[in-house]
Structures are given as C-alpha cells and as structure tokens.
Amino acid sequence: MEGSRLTYVVVQQGETLAELSERYRTSIEELARLNGGLRQVESGDVIKVGEEAPQFREPRVPTRHVLGFYTGPMGAAMPGSAASFERHARLLSSVAPYWFDLDRKALGQIKPRVSPTIILELVESARRRGVKILASIHNTDQAAGTTAADTLSAVMRSHRNTFYRNLFSLINEYQFDGVNLDFEQLRDEDRALYTEFVRELSERAHSQGKLVTVDVLGDARKVPYSVDFDYPGLAQSADYLGIMTYDQYKPTEAAPGPVAALPWVRDTLAMALEDGVPPRKILLGIPFYGYDWTIGKAGARALSHEAVEKLRAEHGGVVKFHPTYKVPYMVYTDKSGGNHEVWFENARSISMKLDLVRRYNLGGVIIWRLGLEDPTAWSAIRAKLSPIE
Template sequence: MQIHVVQRGESLYAIGRTYGVSVEEVATANEISDPSRLVVGQALVIPVEGSFHIVQPRESLFSIARRYGTTIAALANANSLAATAILQIGQRLQIPQKTKPAIDTMLYVEPRTPVTEVMIEEVRDKTSGTYLTYLAMFSYQVLRNGSLQAPTIDNIPQIASSNGVANAMVVSNLENFRFEPTLANAILTDLAAQNQLFGNIIQVANDIGYKDIHFDFELLFPADRQLYNNFLSRARTRLHMAGLTVSTAVAPMPANVLTGIYGGHDYAAHGALMDFVALMTYEWGFTYSEPQAVSPIIPVRRVVEYATSVMPSNKVMLGQNLYGYDWSAPFPTQGGAPAKALSPQQAIALALRENVAIQYDYVAQAPFFTYYDAAGVYHEVWFEDARSIQAKFDLIKQFNLRGIMYWKLGLAFPQNWLLLKDNFTIRKR
C-alpha cells in the first residue's frame, strides 16, 4: 500500500497513472463517491503491492533509505540501481518490505436498541475479513448488587464467532449514561456482590460465547486503587477457572498517577494480573476541550513508554480513535457548544463541501482544517487519516506491542483497514 497526499491540481486519473492503478481502484479503496472531486491535502491509500517513494528535489538513495529504515544496498537492489546512482525528480522507487509482525486487534461495538441492519452489515464486513481478533461488546453494566444490565446484542456475537472472531464481554461501571465511581466503590467493597458478579459474568459468557472478559471501570476514586487491584485478582482467579481470559481498559497515563480521575488505575498491577491491557490513548482533544488532535503522537508515545516500562509489551494494546471532532467558536472552554464528533470520511466530505484544504500537523501527526460556516462562525476540525494511523502502526512496531484497540464500529475510515492489513498479520484467538 502507498499513501498519497493530494496536491493542488491533481486528478484521480493522474494519481492512478503515477502508481499504475485505475481510477476505479483508487476510488473504491478510499470510498470516493465522486472521483472528479478531491480535497487538497486529502490522504489517499493507493492499492498497490508494496510501498513506493516519489523522488523529491535534493533526495538521494542515502536520505530515502534512512527515511524508511532500510539500507542503501537494499533500496538500490529493490530498484535494480547501482548504489551510486543519481536519482531523477519524480522517479518512483519501491521500498523494500519487512516481515509483517503478528498482532491482536480489538474493535468495540456499541449497539443501540433496536440494533440496526446497518450495524449488522458492518459487523459482517469487519468480522468476515482478516481485520479482527476480538469484537468487544460495550457494555454489560454492573449493578450494585452484582447483577448485570445487558446491552441489546441481537445476533452480533454469533456473526463474529462464525467468522473466527473472538467475542469479548465489556463489563463497565456505567450508571445513568456515565462512569460512576460510587458504583465501582460499592462493588469493590462488597465481596458478596463481587462473587455474585463473577458468577453472573460466567453464566452470560457461557450462554453467549464470550471468550474474554474486558473490565472497563473508569473515573475510579484514587483511594480505590488497591481495592480495584484486589477485585481484578479475584476476577482473574474465578474467570480463568472458567476458561476465560481477562483484560482491562486503562486511562492514558505517562507516569504513575496517584490522584485525579486516572488515579484508580495501577499499570504495574494490571500488567501483572491481566492477560492483556488496552491503553485508552485518545481524547486529548475531546467534546469539551480546545480544538486539538484527539490522539497526538507525542503524548501517546509517552503513555506507551510508561506502560511498557512497568508491564510486558506483549500484553499492551494501543487504543485508537476512529473519529475526530468539529469545534465551533466560541469553543467549549469559552462557554461555547460541545464539539461534534465525526468520522474521517465525514471530515473529508465536510472539507470538500466547504472547499477548504486539509492541513497536517507533523508534531501531533494529525490532519486538520478550518472553515467558516454559512452564519460566519469559525470552525476547526481535527480527525484521523492514513498518515496519522500509520504513525500509530509504526509505534506498535517500535515497542513490539500486543496490538491495537479501536473505538468504535460504525465510524467510516477505510484507509485504516487497508493499512492495518498491509502492516500486520492479524492473530486469531
């Protein structure tokens, strides 16, 4: 696969000719409904075997090899060139391919009542390909007596399992549509409720066919950190005896935070107790924040660096958003309206409609654009594209992580799935 960023004046025909593929192939890969209309700055994935580089002014085999982490000899050999060859501007070079690492992937699904046929079709699409290890059902809400409030799941688990995807049962402390620390505290301090909960989880898992129990307890009281560790230890014992794996989702911390809304999560303990841990490495930019990247690469890297310093890297899954936000002035921090979530495809369509170019922040490794709406209100949009997701894939490879966790199904981002398969072999459990 090749990532190509649309330049001013380029057409899909010219781009396809550069890489030797048809307009239809590029349009289909990127889900472009009108091939005659592109956005300047839009990142396209070109469906070609391998990866290529178009030579720019003043580039050499040495500089290109260093950029892609290969050698001059390997690059020259892949293109039948002498190691001392002088390159021509616009020349296309094939980049030597490395062995694909094997990873786990997890995709959260959050069904509504009733479950729509659109969601069912997307479940079929994502589970029938080689994209997923786990489909995570969000969520079974814990009640204060240890009972569970189940989501409406229709036949989603059966579709996943029939396609070789393991079902994960997400167990949360959601109450009245928010993560509730007092609910978690009530469970964490009541052994009888815990025993009831574990029994209920095992029963549901056996009835539905869940293979992993994924605890997503958020916004815990910092004082409940050890209580949560104790709870997870008991859960592991009971659930392992039932033949189930156990995992957790944890807040994105760059250090051992002991206070605030992240203080209840103990990375070292989770790494020791759980079969794997998913880092929620997103929401720096969020509904009520200033406009910014949702998962900027530098703070994401810091979380990964800390996580892998206190838990085995082969237990760590990077969390990744499949969405962005459209902020309008005045921003939420200035008393304005909350930002509106949108998928990467919706962001591109918005930029096309407003006739604005997409820019790229190379520090955050994230695309963005600005526009004024019909009422003259200023907007700033940050989202994900092929370049930003490739930066996360490179991080997974660099730290030898277990894999990636996505929030969530239903947000169109075709470039992600093409690049996922191009970068990795997806394990089945």
Template sequence: MAWALRVGCVGILLAGALWGKEGLERLVYMVDRSDSLSLLQERIDSIEVVAPQVFSFTLEGTVYGEVDPRIIALAKERGKKLMPLVMNENFEKEKIKAFLANPKAQERLIGSLIKIALKEGFGGWQLDFEHLGITSKEAYTQLVRQLYARLKEHHLSLSIAVVPPRGEEPKNAYGAKVFEDWVSPYDLKALAEHSDFLTLMAYDQHTGGSTPGPIASRAWVEGIIQEALIWVPKEKLSLGIPLYSRLWHAGIKEEKMRGVAKSLTFAGAMDWLERQGAETLWLERDGVKWAMGERGGVKEYLFMEEARSLALKVELAKRYGLRGISLWRLGQEDPRIWDEL
C-alpha cells in the same frame, strides 16, 4: 493524479508498517447500532478480537446487556474471539465506589460474567471501569485479581481498559481533580499481573473542554507508551487507537467562554470539509491532519484521524513490540485503513 499518488503512498505505508507478517493482534470495538452487523460482516476477516460495548451492571452486581445473536454466530463461523466490554454504568464515581465496597455484589458480578460467557461462547471480557476515584484503587485491583483467577478456572480471558498516564500538551499533566478521579485508580503493574492484557486508551489528548488540538499526536502517543511500559510488559499491552475526528468552535459552557467540541466519523469530517470548501494540512510533528473553517462568523477547527495517522500509531505499536492494537470504533474509520487487511 496527486490524489491517486497520495492514496497509493498510504497503501504502501499501511502494508509495510501495519500488517507485516509478524502482525499485531487486532481488537476492534463496536457498539449496538442498526448497522453493526453489516459493518462487522464487511470487516470481520481483518479482525482477531471483536469487542462489543454492550454490557453493564447494577449496584447489586446484576449484569445486563446482550450481544446481537447474529454477531455471535458470525464470530463463531469465522473463528474470531468475542470479548465484550463491561462498563460501570454512566461512569458514575459514587455508584462504582458503593459497588466496590460490597463483596456480595462483586461475587454476583463475577458469577454472572462466567455464566454468560460460557453460555454465549465468549472468549472472555474486558473491564472498562472509568472515573473510579483514587479511593477505589485498591478495591478495583482486588476485584480484578478475583475475577481473573475465577475466569482462568474456566479458560476465559480478561483484559482491562486503562486511561493514559499523562494529560494534554504543553504541560503533559492533568489537573488534580481529573488525576484523582480518572487516572490514579489504575495500578498498572498489578492490573497487568492479574489480566491477559491491558488496552491503553491512547486518545483524547485534547478534549471537548480543551483548546483545539490532536486527539492523539504521534509524540504524545509514544510518550504514554513509554510510561505504560515502565509497569506493563510489552506483550501485555494493546495500543488503543482512535478512529474518530473532532471539531472545535468557540462557545459558552458553564457560563464561561471556552472551546466546545464534538466527535465526528471520518465520513462526517469529509462532509464538513466539503461544506466548508476547506483543505486539510498535514502536521508533520503531530502526524495528523487539520483544517480551519467558519460557521456563522465563528471559527471552527477540525483535527482528523485517518489512514496515514493510524499507520504512524501502528508503527509505534510494532516498534515497541506491543501485543496489538485496539481500534475505537467500527464505523467511525477512514475506509482506506482496511485496504491492506
């Protein structure tokens, strides 16, 4: 009875906070897996933008990757926009730095993206360039400016994935190296001016290299929304929301004792809870669930993202009048998030 009541409350919260009549654009990321098509077939009617993470490119600007033709056909049949991701290979800083210093390679990339999009019927692209390094800031902004102008000639859209402008609690600040390599290359104001929207990746507040904690606590997410809105118009900001959970344990990395973590799907988190015989506790301040267990004498700590925590983040997106939400990623989620869609 208690469980049924909790599920009912989640359903009411989702219906009221997430999917009101005014709505939010719902972009959902997916990866190339054997079950990708079946997952999308099941959820396609609850999605506006399908964003497969499948494309990358060489230092010479040659684009490679492919969206499953069956997914393309499904999106066209249901009238959904396809906006695949283009990533810098393995997020390697030195390689992307060399690419951004090569105008011919960039021209080849831009031409290829236009050609592929027109051939396959994509609505546009999302750039997911990470670990660029601070010295690449101006070059990356210039690439985005050129790409946006060229895509617009063909009525194609461009969005940019950007990392959070603040780090882990309690300091809310990244170390100097992480800031220079990961955060500082994004000129949010310029990127917003030369794209249709930005996806703010509002997750990994606590990482595999940090102490255990929420992936994206409510207060932390609100803080980075507020910071992003200093530079980005609200109608050009999509809130990236994690659908995965994370499990920490004490371990040794680089010959030092430190926290070690791995990401879990919702199903994986539920399996861990059942194996441990553990119960979750709701952290009201953070808006997440957590649990503690033990394996081989070593304590383990689980922080979960599920329907209730997602509802709180979507409520933030609506409160600040954002364009929409970007969910990372299909197949990792608590299935209850779809109940009201």
C-alpha cells in the same frame, strides 16, 4: 537476534515519490529498490519506506491482537459498527460490543443495552468469521444521586461475588470468549482494590479458558500518569492491558486539539513500559474518530471519518497534516459564519501509531471504534500488524 525491520506507509491522495522520499529522508532510488522497481504511486498504496538492520532484543511477539469495539449508530455523524465488522473481520482478533453496564440501582447486576436477539446475532456472526467476542462491561449507567466511580466501588466492596456470578452467567449463556473491563472512573482510594478485583476475576475466567482484557486511561499529561489505575498490577492478571491513548483533547474542553497526537501517545506508552508493564501485554489505543470544535464555544461533537469528508466537501474545508502532532486537522467556516477546527485521524496518522506497536514489540491494539474509520487505514493494519491472531 531480531531480523531486519521494515517500515510501511499508506500513500495519501496526491502524494508523489519525491514527496515521500523527502519526508522519510531517503531517495527515490532507495524507494524503488525497496518496492521492486516502483516508479509511481497511487492513493491507498502500501509501500516500504525504510529498512533497519537486525537488532538484539526480546523475542518478537508471534502474532498481534486486534480488538475492535462495536456499537450501534450514535447519530448521523457516527454510524454503527456492523458493516465495518463484516467487511474487516479477517483483520480482527476479537470484538467487544459496548452493550453491558453495571446496574446502579441493583448493585452486582449487569444491565444490557440491547435485546438477547441482537446479542445472539453478533455472537453467531463472530463465530462464523473466526473472531472472538468479549462481553464488554462498563460503569456508564445513569442514576440520580450516584457516580460511576461510586457504583464500581460499591460492587467491589460489598457485591463482588454477586457480580462474579452474574458476569459468568452472562458469559456462559451467550458463549462469550471472555470479558473486557472498561471501567473509566475509579476512586483514588480504590486503586489497589481494583487490582485485587481484576486478579480474582481473571483467576475465575482463566479457569474456564476465557480471555480477560482490561482498559485503562492513558494520559501522559497526568502526574503521576497512572493515578487512576495500577498498570503493572493489572497487567500481571489480565491477558491484555488496553491503554486508551485517545481523547487527549476531550470534547468537553473549550480549546480544540488532537484526539491523539503521536508524541503524546508515545510518551504515555513509554511511561507504561518504564513502569514495568510487559510490552506483549499492551494493546495500544487507536482512535478512528474525530472532533469538530466551533471556535469560541465550549464543547465539540464527535465525527466519523466519512462525516469529516462530508464537511470538507460541503464547506470547502482545508485539511492539513500537523508537523508536530502528526495528525490531520481541518478548518472551515459554516453557513452561519462560525469558524471551526476539526481534529481527526486518517490512514497516515494511524499508520504512524502502528509503527509504535512494531517498534516496542507490543501485543496489539484496541480500536475505538469500528465504523468510524478512514477505510484505507485497514491497509496499514494489514501491513503492519500481520500476522494477526
């Protein structure tokens, strides 16, 4: 039997106990009882808003795994991950630097984006802080006349052993604790082949005591949802399956919309669970970023939470919280008269997604990415995911 379950939230700027009691369908007196006689709240406070009776269910996951992706700066609106990693390493289980690609011109080879010095510096920094570091491998390298899906297919069909040798040479050279596979484009006919590829790779990695995490696209709008990836088959071999429940509305789309609406995230997760993926194997995707659309124009630009706040201050943007999607959004008019719609994530929306991790007894979360977040979101991560591996 599972013990009583508590629900925590992060208080947002300007919120009162009366507003919290109305939103969570409780009383001010009950909030006071749950929080040691609390009579007022301030922005950033983490408080209990609900308590459920014990329930019979599968054993509680003893610890949560929190994986944070790490990159350098990606323009003025997308700062790098170093400062966030150093500040919040105690709340991370592992970090996955976005540094390694399949080489499209030399199949089976792995192409680094940064120098050996930068790699070693982060490995040593992670070691000092007790955080596992994973070699994150992607198929985003650009080469004329090829696609990401073509490159991965060729590696799996004709250059698999070469890739394995190069991967474990990379892992051993820099003393990585494991591998994160982040192949986001897969041919339809390669679905079963990729499952076999991950099984072989996992056997090799586990024989050396290395961790394997595999990222998969998550989209409840697709029918069938897992047309790209065999969720249950991959979960059998990997230690964790990272479901990328973000980019619901992609920056290439003309119509603006949420990065990860709560109902969409919940539906995608439910499909994975119904398909037989063990909850303890799932890392739920948590976005730390947002997108800014100019109404009437195709495409959007990515923004950190800090960049959203700067836009709000500069243009007098109006921020609201969507009642159905359970995420914040902002409208503003730029200096040229263009009307904008910004969809992003803050501590409140992230906190609601973390409730899904607790409710469904998941293994943890994957975060894209460190350095883009609402700083107060870390209070919710601490409160809702502890104990963290």
